[in-house]
Each structure stands twice: as structure tokens, then as C-alpha cells.
Amino acid sequence: MNDANTESVWIGVEFERPNRVIFIRHSLLRERQPEEGRNPVSKQAPQVLLIDDNPADIELACEASAGGKYRCRIHSEEDGDKALAYLRRVGLGGNDGAVRPDLILLDLNLPGKDGRRILRELKRDPDLQTIPVIIFSTSQNNHDIVGCYEAGANCYVTKPVSLEEFFSAIWSIEQFWFGSAQLPEEENDGDPGKRSVN
Numbered sequence: 001m002n003d004a005n006t007e008s009v010w011i012g013v014e015f016e017r018p019n020r021v022i023f024i025r026h027s028l029l030r031e032r033q034p035e036e037g038r039n040p041v042s043k044q045a046p047q048v049l050l051i052d053d054n055p056a057d058i059e060l061a062c063e064a065s066a067g068g069k070y071r072c073r074i075h076s077e078e079d080g081d082k083a084l085a086y087l088r089r090v091g092l093g094g095n096d097g098a099v100r101p102d103l104i105l106l107d108l109n110l111p112g113k114d115g116r117r118i119l120r121e122l123k124r125d126p127d128l129q130t131i132p133v134i135i136f137s138t139s140q141n142n143h144d145i146v147g148c149y150e151a152g153a154n155c156y157v158t159k160p161v162s163l164e165e166f167f168s169a170i171w172s173i174e175q176f177w178f179g180s181a182q183l184p185e186e187e188n189d190g191d192p193g194k195r196s197v198n
Contacts, residue, residue, distance in 0.1 A: 046073070046103065047072070047101045047102050048072045049083065050104075051104065051115070051118065052076060052078070052106075053110050054107070057166075058076045064166065065174065075099070078110075078111070079113070080113030080114065081112045084113070084118065087100075088125075088127075100131070103131070103132050103173075104132070105136045106136065107136060108135060108144060109138075109139070116144075119148060119153055132177060133153055133154055134156075134157060134177075135148045135156040136173075137156075138158065138159045
């Protein structure tokens with residue numbers, strides 16, 4: 001569906017009506033692609049855990065990251081209990097592919113344990129508390145924002161409504177956390193050490 005005279009690409013986005021997909025011309029993916037033959041990511045691509053029950057938001061976050069500078073590997077979980085089990089490797093077996101994330105993107109409104117409870121548990125757990133947690137929610141309620149910072153959130157980002165702003169928000173998060181910030185990493189003995197993905 002690409003036009004011969006344009007660099008834009010088409011993305012199918014399913015909105016509220018089932019079985020109705022609207023195709024949107026979106027040039028941002030092309031603009032953010034790395035130069036040919038150049039790998040912008042260091043030896044190890046950043047690992048992101050996205051905890052969100054909205055399949056459309058998960059898909060968009062993966063699309064944005066795939067078209068971004070850091071090409072993060074995103075693992076998603078749709079509810080709090082599954083996310084905590086993944087992080088603690090509880091009941092998942094030894095060869096399940098669970099990887100300690102460099103960053104967690106956390107929605108607030110989730111089935112089971114909501115994002116507020118997950119955040120509190122993460123920040124009280126000595127093995128997990130050093131992982132930066134970014135709240136990525138549609139809520140603009142000041143009570144939610146203050147409560148999340150008080151509970152130890154590293155950042156609070158309101159999910160944008162528009163596709164362009166959504167992609168931009170994901171890229172901005174990645175640019176700060178993987179381009180500027182120093183992140184802890186898991187050493188061989190399981191203790192966090194220093195890591196920079198640059």
C-alpha cells in the first residue's frame with residue numbers, strides 16, 4: 001500500500017468497532033530507521049517488560065520500538081499476577097526464556113492486581129526494586145500521579161491519544177532511559193550492577 005512517491009508506510013489500527021481496521025499513513029517509522037548497515041544498538045538490545053491489558057496499545061508500543069533507535073525487545077504481560085510471576089520466575093520453569101528487564105512500562109488499570117499494587121510490590125522487593133518503572137497510563141488524575149511517585153515510580157507518562165504522539169512518547173522514553181540514563185544490570189550472581197546500553 002506504499003505510494004511510490006512517498007516514504008510513508010501504512011499501519012492498520014483497529015478501533016472500537018470489531019472487525020473494522022482503519023489504515024493510517026504513518027511516515028514516522030521510516031524517519032526513525034537507522035542508516036543502512038549501521039547497528040544503533042550495542043551488543044545487547046534493551047529488554048522492556050510492558051504490563052498492559054490493551055492489545056492495541058501493546059501492538060503500537062512494539063511497532064514504535066521496532067522503528068526506533070534502540071530496537072528494544074518488548075515482552076508483554078496482560079495482568080499483574082502474570083507480570084509478577086514472570087519477574088520472579090515463579091512457576092515458569094527453568095528454560096522459559098524469562099529475562100530481567102532493563103525497564104518496566106506499567107499501565108494502572110489492569111485485571112487482577114492493578115498497576116498501583118504491582119508498583120508497590122516491585123519497589124518493596126529487594127530483587128526487583130532497582131528496575132526503573134515508568135507508569136504509562138491514560139489516567140491524568142493528579143491523585144494517581146502523586147500516588148505513583150510516592151510509591152516509587154521513576155516516571156509517569158500519560159498515554160497519548162494520537163498515533164503520532166504515542167510513537168513519540170515511546171521513542172522519548174527509550175531515548176532518555178537507554179540513551180542518557182545509567183541502568184543497573186544483573187550480574188552473574190543475580191545482583192544488580194551497572195549497565196549502559198550505549
